[in-house]
Amino acid sequence: MDKNNVRVRFAPSPTGPLHIGGLRTAIYNYLFAKQNHGSFILRIEDTDLHRYVEGAEEYIVNSLNWLGIPFDEGPGKEEKVGPYRQSERKLLYRQYAERLINEGKAYYAYDTAESLDEHRKNHELKGKTFIYNWHNRKKLNNSLTLSQEEIALKKDKGEPYVIRFFTPADRTIVLNDLIRGEIEIDTNILDDKILFKSDGMPTYHLANIVDDHLMKISHVIRGEEWLPSLALHYLLYEAFNWEAPTFAHLPLILKPEGKGKLSKRDGEKGGFPVFPLNWHDSIGYKEAGYFPDSLLNYLSLLGWNPGTEQEIFSKEELITLFKIDKVHKAGARFDPEKTKWYNHQYLQKKTSEELALDFVPILNSSLIPSLAFDIKYTSKLEYLEKVVSLLKERAFFVKDFWELGEYFFHTPQNYNEKATKKRWKTTTSPLLKELYDLLKDLSDFSSATIEEKTKNWISENNLSFGEIMPPLRIAIVGDLKGPHLFDIMDTIGKTESLNRLNIALKKL
Ligand code: GLU
Numbered sequence: 001m002d003k004n005n006v007r008v009r010f011a012p013s014p015t016g017p018l019h020i021g022g023l024r025t026a027i028y029n030y031l032f033a034k035q036n037h038g039s040f041i042l043r044i045e046d047t048d049l050h051r052y053v054e055g056a057e058e059y060i061v062n063s064l065n066w067l068g069i070p071f072d073e074g075p076g077k078e079e080k081v082g083p084y085r086q087s088e089r090k091l092l093y094r095q096y097a098e099r100l101i102n103e104g105k106a107y108y109a110y111d112t113a114e115s116l117d118e119h120r121k122n123h124e125l126k127g128k129t130f131i132y133n134w135h136n137r138k139k140l141n142n143s144l145t146l147s148q149e150e151i152a153l154k155k156d157k158g159e160p161y162v163i164r165f166f167t168p169a170d171r172t173i174v175l176n177d178l179i180r181g182e183i184e185i186d187t188n189i190l191d192d193k194i195l196f197k198s199d200g201m202p203t204y205h206l207a208n209i210v211d212d213h214l215m216k217i218s219h220v221i222r223g224e225e226w227l228p229s230l231a232l233h234y235l236l237y238e239a240f241n242w243e244a245p246t247f248a249h250l251p252l253i254l255k256p257e258g259k260g261k262l263s264k265r266d267g268e269k270g271g272f273p274v275f276p277l278n279w280h281d282s283i284g285y286k287e288a289g290y291f292p293d294s295l296l297n298y299l300s301l302l303g304w305n306p307g308t309e310q311e312i313f314s315k316e317e318l319i320t321l322f323k324i325d326k327v328h329k330a331g332a333r334f335d336p337e338k339t340k341w342y343n344h345q346y347l348q349k350k351t352s353e354e355l356a357l358d359f360v361p362i363l364n365s366s367l368i369p370s371l372a373f374d375i376k377y378t379s380k381l382e383y384l385e386k387v388v389s390l391l392k393e394r395a396f397f398v399k400d401f402w403e404l405g406e407y408f409f410h411t412p413q414n415y416n417e418k419a420t421k422k423r424w425k426t427t428t429s430p431l432l433k434e435l436y437d438l439l440k441d442l443s444d445f446s447s448a449t450i451e452e453k454t455k456n457w458i459s460e461n462n463l464s465f466g467e468i469m470p471p472l473r474i475a476i477v478g479d480l481k482g483p484h485l486f487d488i489m490d491t492i493g494k495t496e497s498l499n500r501l502n503i504a505l506k507k508l
Pocket of ligand 1: 011045222223226
């Protein structure tokens with residue numbers, strides 16, 4: 001195999017939505033492929049008919065596309081070595097299983113589930129573990145022990161069977177993993193794994209090896225739950241006389257508390273998504289308001305980092321810097337707070353126009369009032385751009401703009417009671433009335449001018465900022481929150497600012 005021609009695959013089973021862990025596996029495959037100018041292939045491993053879930057494949061494809069890591073080859077796209085769904089390659093696997101049988105490297109087994117259970121129980125009673133391998137395969141019901149006639153008879157009767165791999169005994173094999181280094185395995189502890197099931201479908205192991213070979217996969221990058229299967233996979237490559245690809249087994253993604261694998265339940269408990277997109281009633285990262293480039297950045301560093309202080313990386317930087325052999329062996333703790341921090345950082349980098357456009361669908365358009373649009377803004381979008389530019393520093397998500405800046409869209413409906421009690425004194429109204437008259441005469445209602453005039457007026461009258469600014473903010477915003485007050489007044493315009501001041505003077 002030409003290792004210079006990098007071909008990697010992401011091979012999910014369509015048994016449900018893509019979990020964060022699966023997504024990280026896809027990302028590492030993608031980064032590795034791109035940095036080596038290779039191909040990123042999507043293969044759908046749907047040999048387990050019972051676990052097939054309608055819509056899962058489409059979900060996986062949509063997720064990869066949303067995250068910005070589309071596959072190069074796969075179902076319906078650049079089908080060079082397809083089909084890419086294992087269910088459509090069913091007939092092909094059979095011939096490879098038979099090849100192993102003919103060469104004495106696999107055999108038919110007729111043991112029923114009940115008889116195997118019986119063996120298991122008997123072993124347990126003696127304090128032993130039953131393994132179907134060199135130790136006892138000669139005592140079981142298979143083509144190694146039955147005569148040709150008996151086998152032919154079973155075939156005639158259509159008796160169900162499986163095909164098992166004949167695992168060689170007394171060997172130590174040395175497995176190589178890019179992340180874990182060398183691992184030695186004694187073949188005597190392995191069982192004769194089933195390659196072909198009685199339902200006429202191959203098992204994961206056979207289909208996976210045959211496909212990786214036929215699809216010319218150079219590197220297998222997958223989750224560490226497949227590490228225990230690696231010895232069998234090595235033996236299968238050897239049995240077929242094929243060169244094995246290079247393997248890298250990725251560490252688990254752990255719960256926020258640090259122990260155990262991150263699960264759907266952790267997301268429900270902690271109130272954070274574990275799926276990229278909505279799936280039934282589970283909310284996805286996309287719908288929760290995360291930017292795909294932010295999530296890609298965070299997940300890329302979950303299990304690997306370039307060892308510097310830098311935390312924000314573009315996709316291009318990740319492609320250049322990623323080092324598969326520097327991926328950590330230990331599990332990576334998932335930190336939902338950090339995903340929010342990333343989103344905040346990415347939000348700051350977006351232009352006001354991008355943010356305003358994202359904000360439009362969240363806003364009910366009737367809520368964008370006429371305010372001072374006619375005079376000051378050429379479009380509602382321009383107004384929104386101004387609003388988001390004032391709010392973005394405080395926002396983690398685009399949807400936060402509403403909560404942070406509702407007052408940009410309507411006159412305060414009510415005034416924060418606690419703030420008003422504390423800040424709106426008996427002396428406030430006459431003073432703000434005076435300020436109202438002053439502002440009314442301003443021809444330039446820009447933030448700088450309002451600020452200058454107000455401040456001058458405060459000092460000329462020997463007033464304090466504490467007397468004026470908080471109640472003025474209450475009148476404009478309804479609360480003591482928000483960005484620079486004069487910027488808010490400038491943004492909503494003179495008419496609306498004076499209107500709000502007037503209403504507050506009447507109500508408070
Ligand atoms: N179908 C397997 C899974 O869903 C793929 C494992 C592999 O990449 O070899 O995890």
